[in-house]
Amino acid sequence: MGHTRRRGRMVSAWLATVAAAGAVVGCGGGGAAGGTGGGAADGAAGERKTLRVAFNYGISTIDPAFSCEPFGYTLIRATYDQLVAMPAGGSTGDDAGAEPMLAERWRSNADKTVWTFHLRDDATFASGNPVTARDVVFSLRRAIDKRACAEYVVTAGLSGNITDVAALDGRTVRVTLARSDPIFLQSIGSRAASVIDSRLLGEHGGLGRRGDAWLASHAAGSGPYTISTYRPDSEVTLEARDDYWGGAPRNAGVSIRIVTDPSSLELLVRSGEVDMASGVPLKVLRSLEATNQILSHPSQFVTFVGLNNDVPPLDDARVRQALSLAFPADEVLQAFGYGQAELFAGPIPPAMPFYPDLDGLGHDPERARALLAEAGAQGATLTLDVQSGQSIHQEVATVMQDAFREVGVTLRISTLGAAAYTDRVYNHKSQLFIADDGPTINDPGYLLGYQATCGDSFNWVRYCDRAVDRLLERARGEVDTERRAALYREIDQKLIEDAPYIQVFAKNHIVVASRSLQGWEYYDDQVSRLAAITP
Structure with missing residues (x-):
């Protein structure tokens, strides 16, 4: 299967969909499902404005x-390119819609286990070095060999x-797979597969520490972009190339402020000191509708409570079921979902392809008490880890504390700083924890590969069922969509x-933007393509 596009055409979705200068903003107070409409026409940096952005936690x-x-x-997408780009607007499943980026065309063999990418000849790194096949090979191998987050993403x-x-030569790369993968192009177009200037990195330590x-x-x-200021807990400045x-x-560039206090973040938005902000508390969104754009899109990211399956009494499925039955999901949604x-x-x-729309266990405190008694866990004391600064998580935790008390379980809430929380959750030390997470x-198959596969390091709840592993193995290789579903x-x-x-809720991806901002679009990886945005 081949894919080609005329050289010189804008290759990624954020460059391909720009409207003419003077276009009106595509959405207003209530929010937009896809984006804000096109930005202004290209011009010299002096004629453009700096985009002012606020994030609610550090990097x-x-x-x-x-x-x-x-x-x-977000910073990686702003400063690196990948072989291919996936389109804006949310996933339709598999590799549909992949567009050229550094690779101007590609093809695969009949069983899609050998992929050949042909690089464009005009791409250069910020250093001035040309992008070559050697850089692509270096980058993909490094992403896998470092055995960190990128390994899982690049291999899907x-x-x-x-x-x-x-x-194969200076501008041709061949990637060989052990078996075909329906989402291979999505993984090779992910930020984890970003192409690194191997010559420049070699001057600064190469593959070593x-x-x-x-x-x-x-x-x-x-x-x-290039990075001109990098203070990951307070400020990052990007300079347009x-x-x-x-x-x-x-x-003309991007000024990013890190604002961890929700009230301070809200104040920045209200005062017009930022053009767009992520992490604005849900409870204030409606009050901002008159003066800002609320850019909202359903996403595959969710808020959930993880139960460590290795830690008694949570190693007993009856106890986990009881806690799920005790959780007042409707009450939590009404109190903290804010319509988003x-x-x-x-x-x-x-928001994920193949969503089966099944019924859950429901809310049944009486059944919860019976299961706890059956498991000999009545009167248990458990600890829930919550990260400081996550206001909704803390409020949900308080509701859980009251609900669990009604079925005879004492829930202690442990509020931790980012480093301590990450250490406990990532290293499987928590009994229970509340988190926001989702697959980029x-x-x-990608989601379940880390959330529900025996022994995966990102399986924070230590769930393990070999029968589920076998089903997942079959699903990942199944090309028939009905059988896969x-x-x-x-x-x-x-x-x-x-x-x-315990699934708390699936939440929309939300960016609060100024009325004048144009060019923002939603992407499945939750990353704003900054270069497309006009403040």
């Missing part, structure tokens, strides 16, 4: 191999499935019954 690293959080992804959860990456340390706070990409091969960004969330059961959320590739439905039902998670 741990901007190394494509190690970054594991959305705001880090199929560890070892990329068996070879080779440069010194290189890793340098790349954690410096960019070595071919993207539309007017020589970017895909066309100059539609702003919906209930669902099972691990597969409503919107596919149930049936397999995912069976897995979803099994996890509802085993209750390793």
Whole structure:
């Protein structure tokens, strides 16, 4: 199967859909499902404005191999390119709609296990070095070999499935898979597969620890921006590249402020000191509608409570079921969803392809008490870890505390700083924890590969059922969509019954923007394509 496009055409969705200058803003107070409409025409940097952005928490690293959080992804997307780009607007499943980026065309063999990518000849890194096949091979191998977040993403959860990456010449790359993967192009177009300037990294430590340390706070990409200021807990400044091969960004640069206090973030938005903000508390959105755009789109990211299946008494499915039955989901949605969330059961959320729309266990305190008595867990004391600064999580935790008390369980709430919380959750030390999470590739196989697979390091609840592993293995390789849907439905039902998670709700992805902002579009990875946005 081949794919080609005329050289010189804007290749990613955020460059391909720009409207003419003078276009009106495409949405207003109530919100927009897709975006804000096109930005102004290209011009010299001096004629454009700086885009002012606020994030509600800091950035741990901007190394494509190690970054594991959305705001880090935002900087990676701004400073790096990938072989292909996925379109805006949300996933339709598999690799439909993949567009050229650094690769101007590609093809696969009949069984889609060998992919050949042909690079464009005009792409350069910010350093001035040309983008070559050698850089692509270096970057993909590094992403896998570092065995950090990027390994799972680049292989789409199929560890070892990329068996070879080779440069056939200066501008041709061949990637060989052990078996075909319906979402391969999504994984190769992810931020984890960003192409690194191997010559520049070589000057700063290469593949060793010194290189890793340098790349954690410096960019070595071919993207539309360079980084001029990097203070990951307070401020990041991006400078637009007017020589970017895909066309100059539609702003002069980006000024990012890290504002962890919700009240301060709200004040910045109300005062007009930022053009767009992420993490604005849901409860104030309606009061901002008259003066701002509320850009809202259903997403595969959810709020959930994880129950550590290795820790007594949570190693007993009856106890987990009881806690799920005690959880007042409708009450929580009404109190904290603010019209931007919906209930669902099972691990597969409503905005994900193959969502089976199954019934959950429901809310039944009497049945919960019976199960706890049967399991000998009445009177149990449990600890729920909550990250400080996550106001909705803290409020949900308080509701849980009251609900669990009604069925005879004492719930202690432990509020932790970011580092301590991450250590406990990622290293499986928590009994219970509340989190926001979702896959940047919107596919149930990708999601379940880390949430429900025995032994996966990102399976924070330590759920393990070999029968589920076998079903998932079948589903990941199934090309018939009806059979794949049936397999995912069976897995979803099994996890509802085993209750390793309490799903709080699926929530919309929300950005609050000024009335004048144009060019924003929703992407499945939750990353704003900054170069497309006009303040």
